[in-house]
Amino acid sequence: MRVALDAMAGPAPPEAIVASALQTLRANKDLRLTILGVPEVPRSLLGDLGKARDRVQTFPASQFIGPHEDAAEALRFRPDTSVGRAWQLLAEKKVDALVTLGPLRAVVTAGMRLRRLIPRVRQPGLAAFLPTQSVGCLLMDAGAHDEAAPANLYQYGVMGALFRRYLQRLEHPRVGILQTNDERVDREAERLLDAAPDWMSYCGAIDARSAFKGEADVLVCSGGMGRLVCQTCGSVAGILNQTPSPQVPMDSPRPLLGFDGICIVVPGERGLDEALTLALRMGQVDLNKKIAQSLETGPLLGSPAEHSHQADTFLKKDAERE
Known part of the structure; x- marks a missing residue:
């Protein structure tokens, strides 16, 4: 399981987020981390990883979106935000999951801009x-x-x-x-x-x-x-x-269900280990495939064009609200 970790999100310093994530990496051999928001993993943290060092890498992202910022405007004019880059990796199938400490509005807006919804899903929901x-x-x-x-x-x-x-x-x-x-x-x-x-x-x-x-x-x-x-x-x-x-x-992790790709928002740093473990389990049971199959056999609730229109409406309202 390849997970993109947004280390610039949330109130905790990136180094603390990285340190917590590496503990989980060490305990889960099926986990591979792509960390956004730090130029490199501090050597002091790499020393205890052993062979697990081969399962962690960084990806450049120099900007972040704060909790009180205009998410739509930030994503439009600041292309190097950590949450935007993480969603791009997910869209390009370079990672299987995204774990972030938020802010929620930026996470949802970035995902909706890329139209990465499971077939027939009208809009994602946070659990x-x-x-x-x-x-x-x-x-x-x-x-x-x-x-x-x-x-x-x-x-x-x-x-x-x-x-x-x-x-x-x-x-x-x-x-x-x-x-x-x-x-x-x-x-x-x-x-x-x-x-x-x-x-x-x-x-x-x-x-x-x-x-x-x-x-x-x-x-x-x-x-x-x-x-x-x-x-x-x-x-x-x-x-x-x-x-x-x-x-x-x-502070339990909150999966954002409905996107074509695993996305988990963590309310606090203490839930990071649980979030990474949950991403692994969601991938193992192939939850998104089960969602797609269940909705495929259920009632048809609008055409793809209507779903796209609903996404456009969300982005328009989001920009107006901010």
């Missing part, structure tokens, strides 16, 4: 793990897109359920909708999810108060709502000075 009274729940979308049409919610449900089935060995995932104020969207999404494949089940609309009771294994919602849920969980965890659940730490 985040939430604490519940049982073993946790996968929330989609956790902030990649502010809005979601019924077709998007259906695809989030399928992609999230496949993730839980093949990565977490949950044979029959239950998918629920986090209730919105738009009854039309909820009703149409329910109709689509009711006709979902037999290996997953639709368990109904769930209100915010019941979201943490463990009634669903996958919860789908718009990115705007998902972002608010994650921020609330993070705030509560900070107040308590502990993670809400030992099974679901809030």
